[in-house]
Amino acid sequence: MALQQIVEQTVAGLGYDLVEIERSAGGLLRVTIDLPWQAPTPETQALPEQRITVEDCEKVTRQLQFALEVDGAEYSRLEVSSPGIDRLLRHEQDFVRFEGAVIDVTLREPIGVAAAGQVSANRKKFRGTLERTEAGGWQIVWSDEPPVKPGQRVSKKRVPAPLQALGFSLDELREARLAPLVDFKGRANKAAS
Template sequence: MALQQIVEQTVAGLGYDLVEIERSAGGLLRITIDLMWAPPADGGEVQATGQFVTVEDCEKVTRQLQFALEVEGVDYKRLEVSSPGIDRLLRNEQDFTRFEGEVIDITLKEPLGAAAGGQVAANRKKFRGTLERVPAGGWQIVWSDEPPVKPGQRVSKKRVPAPLQALGFTLDELREARLAPIVDFKGRGARPGAAG
């Protein structure tokens, strides 16, 4: 049985999605897993679950994979099982559907060229914005080139915000797409109903 098939069956059997298999120098076999996800049955809006892969999840998959790989005689020196992290790679249509409405980073295979209409540099290939589904089918990223407001900075009420821009794309036009690694170090927000 092929490595891909062994790993997919083992990971799916434990109730996880296989994100990536990577073989590195020195015999390292790196497996990336995520929690199972299915689109809403009623076709409604996609909701974030707020659940993440834990260390215990990785340990459970590691133990089962060690057994399965030994039985199948797969050669490796070290096995590493991990979560996709906050900058998770988006690889297929299901990933894009799952993370619709999230901020993502995309890199195009080819620069925009003259199709940009003059608002975006013709040689630009990298964008960060909100992932949206286009009604006609396909995807777009929506962003503003306005710099973010720094904490404590005063903003004039007369200031006109930069316009939003949108770029439609197909998965074939992408070199890479990832969730944007945005971290809020301020901690949890105030609890509802708590006195300020």
């Protein structure tokens, strides 16, 4: 059985989602897992989001070591981890799950047409909010206005930069990840806002 199949079956059998498998130099096998996602319902919306714990990674590591040994898979080290704050988005379900989040998108090919003179014709990387289009596809919405620095005064007369949008299909993407934005003020402030 192929390594990919062994890992997928083992991870799914334990009740987790496989996000990524990566083989690195020196025989390192890196497996990234996440909890299965289900669309929020009115009952589950108020519950805090669950995250992968060290115990989850430990359980998957033990089971994978056994499964890989039985099958005779070649690796020297196994690393099982959570996706982290810059989680990779690969499948349609990932995009549905993180709709409204800020993401980083890298296209396979640079866009060929400047949208009303606003987007550089050779640009491949974008950061913005992930939104679903009316046609059922995906788009990323952003503004090229520089962020306001703490303590900086902003004129009330200043006209904000216009929002820009770029529609894309999953086939056009080289990579899409959650933007690694960190709020050092803590989670308590999110509940208050």
